[in-house]
Amino acid sequence: MKTRRTFLKQSAQLSLSALFFSHLIACKSGDKKMEETIKEEIKKKLALNPDATYMMDYISGDVGFFSERGGTIGWIANKEGVVVVDTQFPDQSKNLITELQKINDTKIDLVINTHHHGDHSAGNSAYTGITDRILAHENSKANQERVATERNQEGRVLPDDTFADKRTEKIAGETISLHYFGAGHTDGDAIIHFENNNVVHMGDLMFNRRFPYIDKSAGANIENWISILDKTKSTFNPETKFIFGHSDNGHDILGNLDDISAFKNYLEKLLVFGKESISAGKELQELKKSATEIPGAPEWKGKGIERSLDAVYTELAS
Ligand SMILES: [Zn+2]
Numbered sequence: 001m002k003t004r005r006t007f008l009k010q011s012a013q014l015s016l017s018a019l020f021f022s023h024l025i026a027c028k029s030g031d032k033k034m035e036e037t038i039k040e041e042i043k044k045k046l047a048l049n050p051d052a053t054y055m056m057d058y059i060s061g062d063v064g065f066f067s068e069r070g071g072t073i074g075w076i077a078n079k080e081g082v083v084v085v086d087t088q089f090p091d092q093s094k095n096l097i098t099e100l101q102k103i104n105d106t107k108i109d110l111v112i113n114t115h116h117h118g119d120h121s122a123g124n125s126a127y128t129g130i131t132d133r134i135l136a137h138e139n140s141k142a143n144q145e146r147v148a149t150e151r152n153q154e155g156r157v158l159p160d161d162t163f164a165d166k167r168t169e170k171i172a173g174e175t176i177s178l179h180y181f182g183a184g185h186t187d188g189d190a191i192i193h194f195e196n197n198n199v200v201h202m203g204d205l206m207f208n209r210r211f212p213y214i215d216k217s218a219g220a221n222i223e224n225w226i227s228i229l230d231k232t233k234s235t236f237n238p239e240t241k242f243i244f245g246h247s248d249n250g251h252d253i254l255g256n257l258d259d260i261s262a263f264k265n266y267l268e269k270l271l272v273f274g275k276e277s278i279s280a281g282k283e284l285q286e287l288k289k290s291a292t293e294i295p296g297a298p299e300w301k302g303k304g305i306e307r308s309l310d311a312v313y314t315e316l317a318s
Contacts, residue, residue: 054095059241059254060197062172066099068092070119071245072253074201076194077103081172085112085192085201085243087123094126109171110135112178113159114203114245115189116143116218124157135169137180138162139188143218163190179235181228185212185245187219191232200236201243205229208247208259211304212266214311222267222315229264233257248302262299269296274312284313 054068066073070088077083077100084100087093097108113121113136121144124134136144136159148156167178175195183189185204192201204213205228214220236242238257247253273294277287288306 052095054092056096056099059243060194060199063174063194063197063199065243065254066092066096067253068095070122071114071117071204072201072243074192074194074199074243075100076172076174076176076197078172079104081109082107083110083112083169083171083174083176084108084127086114086120086203086245087111087126088119089122090126091123093123097126097130107131109133110169110176112136112176112190112192113140113144114192114201114205115186116140116147117186117204117213117215118147120203120245122156124159125155128157133161134159135161135163135167135178137178137188137190138164139219140186140190141188143186143188179231181231182224183219183221184225184228185220186215187221189228191228193236198237198239199241199243200232202232202245202260204245205232206242206244206246206255206260206263208244208253208255208263209251209299210246210248210302211300211308212263213304213307216311216314220311222271222312226264226267226271229260229267232260233264266294266297266300269294270308270312271316272296274309274316278313278316284309 054066056064056066058064062078063074063076066075068088069092071086073088073096074085075083082100082104084096100108108127108131111124111127111131111134113124113134127134134157141159141162144156144158148158163178163180165180169176174197177193177195179191179193181191189203189205191203191205205225214222236257240257242255242259244253244255288309291305291309293305294300294308
């Protein structure tokens with residue numbers, strides 16, 4: 001319990017997330033000196049491995065997050081059990097496992113993949129021999145198999161357990177529900193709810209203030225993605241704490257229902273903009289050169305608007 005007490009003490013100091021986000025901003029601004037100073041501060045406060053390149057903390061009770069490179073990881077760890085949601089890449093998973101083993105070094109009871117993308121599932125291989133099961137939506141497993149074959153990825157470790165609509169697991173004194181609300185970011189995105197702690201991992205169904213990747217090659221659907229966010233709003237509540245797959249520079253990887261509503265607005269405005277642009281006879285290539293934001297959703301910024309435009313034109317043409 002030493003690690004837990006350390007985390008909690010540092011959470012109480014409150015400067016932690018401020019430091020973390022200052023670090024992100026420093027990274028993006030290219031100020032190496034500031035970045036190094038902030039990194040040192042974070043390490044001191046968390047008492048993590050002195051070479052730590054990652055960030056982790058508790059969110060509620062024994063549920064926390066971890067982030068280094070790739071989609072944010074969620075976890076629960078106590079003497080009764082350990083569950084991990086998403087695995088980034090092998091080196092990142094190894095770092096997380098080292099930290100979780102300070103809390104419980106027996107085994108990892110369950111690994112869940114929110115979807116098939118490599119920055120959420122390539123780290124599965126780090127769990128070989130130390131977990132009983134890797135669980136994902138059945139379409140996520142099929143996508144992982146397909147991509148591994150297409151790209152000749154021999155070392156990829158696939159899920160060995162799947163679900164279709166809903167699954168409930170009781171591990172680590174927690175009730176963990178997996179929900180599937182249809183195609184969104186891909187056709188196999190699971191939403192994971194740590195019910196007692198009321199923490200939800202949205203995977204890449206949430207890009208916080210950052211242009212999303214909409215993977216049409218894996219069955220993504222913008223219109224249904226909007227319905228998924230509606231179902232998210234009616235299934236969870238204002239007290240629910242959400243983990244997001246990705247966020248833009250300076251924006252949090254944790255949030256609440258207001259952020260879900262804001263992203264729903266982005267997708268709605270994207271569909272409207274796509275329909276209006278097509279009606280006005282605008283060529284996709286032309287639009288990709290000129291558009292810098294989606295009208296009505298100015299908070300979504302940065303690079304990658306062309307991925308949204310490609311996806312909306314593809315969807316509306318079909
Ligand atoms: Zn993804």
